[in-house]
Structure formats: C-alpha cells, structure tokens
Amino acid sequence: MSAENARRVLLSEWTKIRSVRSTLWTLVTAIVVTVALGMLISGLIGHNFDDLSPHERMTFDPTFISFAGTSLGQLALIAFGILVVSNEYSTGMIRASLTAVPVRGVLMAAKLAVAAALALVVGMVTSFLAFFLGQSVLGEHSTDIGQPGVLRAVFGGGLYMGLIALFAMGAAWTLRSPMLSFGILIPFFFLISGILANVPATEKVGHYLPDQAGSRVMRVMDDGEQPYGPWAGLLIMTIWVVGALLAGYAVLRKRDA
Numbered sequence: 001m002s003a004e005n006a007r008r009v010l011l012s013e014w015t016k017i018r019s020v021r022s023t024l025w026t027l028v029t030a031i032v033v034t035v036a037l038g039m040l041i042s043g044l045i046g047h048n049f050d051d052l053s054p055h056e057r058m059t060f061d062p063t064f065i066s067f068a069g070t071s072l073g074q075l076a077l078i079a080f081g082i083l084v085v086s087n088e089y090s091t092g093m094i095r096a097s098l099t100a101v102p103v104r105g106v107l108m109a110a111k112l113a114v115a116a117a118l119a120l121v122v123g124m125v126t127s128f129l130a131f132f133l134g135q136s137v138l139g140e141h142s143t144d145i146g147q148p149g150v151l152r153a154v155f156g157g158g159l160y161m162g163l164i165a166l167f168a169m170g171a172a173w174t175l176r177s178p179m180l181s182f183g184i185l186i187p188f189f190f191l192i193s194g195i196l197a198n199v200p201a202t203e204k205v206g207h208y209l210p211d212q213a214g215s216r217v218m219r220v221m222d223d224g225e226q227p228y229g230p231w232a233g234l235l236i237m238t239i240w241v242v243g244a245l246l247a248g249y250a251v252l253r254k255r256d257a
Helices: 003-019 021-047 054-058 062-066 070-091 093-100 104-141 150-175 178-198 210-218 230-254
Strands: none
Touching: 003 021, 003 070, 003 104, 021 062, 021 070, 021 104, 062 104, 062 150, 070 093, 070 104, 070 150, 070 178, 070 210, 093 104, 104 150, 104 230, 150 178, 150 210, 150 230, 178 210, 210 230
C-alpha cells in the first residue's frame, strides 16, 4: 500500500471515531472520573491519615493513592475500545469498510493506530492530572514527581490506560458484538478481577490478570503482595493485550463481516 493510500485509511478511521459522540464522551469521562475520584480519596486519606494503622502508615504510597480513581476511569476506556470496534458491526458499516479496504490487516492496523494514539494521549493526560491534583490535596503526606520511582509510576499509569483500551478492542473484534463485549468486560474488570486477586484460593491466578498485573506499574511502594516488579507487571499486561489483538485479527480474517 502506498503512503497516500495509508494516509487515507488513517484519515477514514479518524473520521469514524470523531463522528461518533459516544466514543469521544468515553474519553472525557475517563479523565473526569479518574481525576475527581483520585482527588476525593486522596483528600479523605490526607485528612484522616492519623487514623490509619501503623502498618498502613508504614506502607503508605501517596503516588498510588492519586490513582484510586483508575478502577472506575478504566471502564470508560474499555467502553471506548469496545465502541470503536463494535460500532461498525452494529451499524453494518463493517461491510463498507472491508469493501473500501479489503486487506483486513491494514484496516485493523489503521484503526488500532488512531485509537491507540487517542487512548494513550488521554491516558497520559489523566495520569499526570490525577497525580498532581491528588498530591495537592494530600498535604504534608504528599510526594513529588522527582522522588525515586514516582515519574515511572505516573508515566506507567498513562501506558496502563492506553493498554486497557487496546485490550478491549481486541476483545471486541473477537466477540463481534457490543452487547456481548460490554456484558463480559465491564463486570470482569469492575468486579470479578478484584475478587479473584483478593480471595486466597484464587489470588495466585488473580495476580496475573491484565489489570492486576498492569496496575503494579503505578505503585512506588512494594506492598509485598505481588510476585513481580512494576515493569514485569506491565509486560504481563502487554502479553494479554497482544493475545487479545491476535485473537481479534484471527476472527476478522476468517469470518465474513
């Protein structure tokens, strides 16, 4: 494919995404929810810090507290990833897209490039805003971005949010249904994953789920609960994302639109 044709495909995918208001609203929601909830919880903990147990004060991680809203904010990015892919299936536009771009790998790559760029920018903006505003309300218990491990955690938080959107896109391509994708991914990341990671019988498995592993990169203090470091956790999440995208490509390639 020529550079001009590639540019046209990318522009087409950008037009599809920005013309659907729901996809753009999910990105706005991700920023607002993550930052607002992070500030709220940071403020509450800063105000009630003396009520924490000695162990909690010893292992207190002011950076990670800023990201307390990520558990809800990530749901908006999951919704973004699902909508970017599944809107074409629900409206029947996928047939026109494949007619215009018959090489399915090219179509998928273009959509991934545009959506990933948007998700990554939103993730970085969200992560840095959540950190600085969260620290502003923690008061004397706050940290600063120059402290060891803090910049890594903040930058990693942006990567995490971008990766969660890509995982949702891979799942949506695999499932080919917006209702099925929402019905599986939202309950899993909102409830099931946390339960699996905190129940003794399943916690060893739960630690290796994509969100549980990826969120490790946002920690500066080691809580001793996970058997790997921050970058290893992000690598585990990346493997999940690659697997989901490969599964999505296999379905897109083998099944009719």
